[in-house]
Amino acid sequence: MPTTRPTSAPVVSLTGVSFAWPDGTPALRGLDLLVPPGRSALVGANGAGKSTVLRLVAGELAPSSGVVSVAGEVGYLPQDLTLDAGRDVADFLGVAATLDALRAVEAGSVDPAHYDAVGDDWDVEERATATLARLGLPDGTLGRRLGELSGGEVVQLGLARLLLARPEVLLLDEPTNNLDAAARARLYDVVDAWGGALLVVSHDRELLERVDRVGDLHDGAVRWYGGGYSAYVEQVEAEQEAAERAVTAARSDVRRQRADRQEAERLLAQRKRQGARNAATSNMGKGAQDFWKNRSEKHAAKYRRLHDDRLDAARERLDDAEARLRDDRVVRVDLPATEVPRGRVVLTTSGLVLRTGAEVDDGALDVHGPDRIAVVGPNGAGKTTLLHTVAGRLAPAAGEVSLRVPAGLLPQRLDVLDDARSVYENVAAAAPGRDRTEVRAMLARFLFRGARADVAAGALSGGERLRATLAAVLLADPAPQLLLLDEPTNNLDFAAYDALVSALAAYRGALLVVSHDPGFLDDVGVDRVLELG
Incomplete structure (x- = not known):
């Protein structure tokens, strides 16, 4: 434990x-x-x-x-x-x-x-x-x-x-x-x-x-x-299962105490009506009536406090149980504008030589439809250079790249965002055709809800910055139908990793990803591998 x-x-x-x-x-x-x-x-x-x-x-x-x-x-x-x-x-x-x-x-x-x-x-x-x-x-x-x-x-x-x-x-x-x-x-x-x-x-x-x-x-x-890690996950999962059982029990207790409180009010109201009828039909003097009325009200107040205390205690137990639950949310977003029909030509190269000196065989990097291709190789082989060449940020040493669809690059250093601007302002700048409400609704699906969307990009953590950059790239106008990812799992906690995978599951375009993480490549469903170096 x-x-x-x-x-x-x-x-x-x-x-x-x-x-x-x-x-x-x-x-x-x-x-x-x-x-x-x-x-x-x-x-x-x-x-x-x-x-x-x-x-x-x-x-x-x-x-x-x-x-x-x-x-x-x-x-x-x-x-x-x-x-x-x-x-x-x-x-x-x-x-x-x-x-x-x-x-x-x-x-x-x-x-x-x-x-x-x-x-x-x-x-x-x-x-x-x-x-x-x-x-x-x-x-x-x-x-x-x-x-x-x-x-x-x-x-x-x-x-x-x-x-x-x-x-x-x-x-x-x-x-x-x-x-x-x-x-x-x-x-x-x-x-x-x-x-x-x-x-x-x-x-x-x-x-x-x-x-x-x-x-x-x-x-x-x-x-x-x-x-x-395995032992940690096993222990946390056991804790979460216990917390979920505690939450279920606490919610049932709150419902039961709330029902008991309502029943208590019904009984008190019934007794009050009965007391009023009894007083009206009796020969009891006014002083005696006031005595019994006062006594009844004190009893009712004590009865209410008892049920209120029980309900408050049940709510506290529920709050404690819910506090032990993890809030590992996932990105849920639909991106129909990124869809590429199967068979459509997305990318071709001819005689391509990168500035690092690496050569790419003709046809090795041809992308059609929603292909998902992993680029692997040792450090220094030119993987990042390849993505920046495809994106048009670097000119090739020789040959040419023919890109037939809009592309979006998620660079390794996540330097797409302006640190002085908020998350909302960064995404809105990438998609000037979208109205304010639509941008905020989409950001909420990337887990930037309410005031969190107004935080400056420079104040974000590593995982938050990746989500914000991913939002700026995927929600851009025009929407990218080829997504270029350079080591996207760097600096991610496990919840942010799951958020990235869920966002890519909703992406309908082609994918060219550089990663040293074989588990991630399996999770995003890579179709084939291009090895450099």
Whole structure:
């Protein structure tokens, strides 16, 4: 059964921690969290504050109130590494100064400053090269610049920097984003072999199977479940079944208490009428009548309070039971304008060579009707470049792309939205022909109801941003009949993942999707696979 606290001495402790963003929006309120040694995962809905917790522990953010303490040095891999494209890899890894000093000594320098810079780290180049190789980065990476690396290679490089630093506490935020299958397998090996404390935020179910415990951040509190992802799901499902039974019982009790309350009122009214008749036909004096009337009213008030208290208690039990139920809603939307008749030509290519140098055989990317095609391959093979070429954002190195229908691109970085504008304003701008009421009705089906549609795009969580971007792309005018998706499951919690899958189930056009997640490709019903590289 789950526990509210881990049982081992904590390596990370948050006590009464609150945090609010500069605009005053609260992210955490009075959070208590104890993370023990070993491998721990933190899960929860998008916007629950998981990444904020990691940033507080890493020292990137300061709490508005409360105390954060960590036993040991922290290494932190954020969700999206912001890198200077011109920076050297060696400098990013923190070994450039040592390498420069080492080469100076090898060239004959006797400057004490060079020896001080090297210290005991004479094997720094071998360690760095071995660490890069362990993570699958190609030979020569140490001498490259960051701008020459793919998104997946950047994630691997960020992990390599942490491994070289050897922190006591390792924080990983969605570390499998953008990683191909081989890179994911290497990351899993790192997690399996990690000897210090680990706290990971991830939607990757295979990664979550490798942890010792799962902490569920829900309604501002963390509840711990022993075991990996499967054990967590099993325990949560058992809790939800119990909560559903409790809700059913509590609703029945409320109905019963409400009926009893109505019956009590009927009986009191009946007694009042009978009392009035008795008083009218008796020879009782006015003083005696007033006495019995007062006594009857007191009894009636006491009787009402008894039934009111019982009804209030039943309602409280219902509220408590409903609070234990998860609100994992799914997107429900019908998109008839995206429909493409079977057999209709959607996309063809001729002699296509991407700017990465990858060649696409004629016919390999031809799309007809509502075809669903997965584009797979190792990091750096050109998958993202292919989608941007099809969308017209990049020109091919050679050959041509013939796109016969409107297309919509959901890019990996979800940079379609204007962060300063609200969700509603972003979607309305993409579909200027739709009236205000229609846009808001459609946004409600993407789970942006009421005031939530007026939140600035820059304040959205990862999963919310994906839903908002998906709405802006799918509800555009003209509607896209070819949808291009680049790693769409990055940063999604499990409910947001289900929302994405349900939205794509309603999509009637053709689909070209880049993903390293085989489970997702199965869920969206891919018809065939194009492998690059």
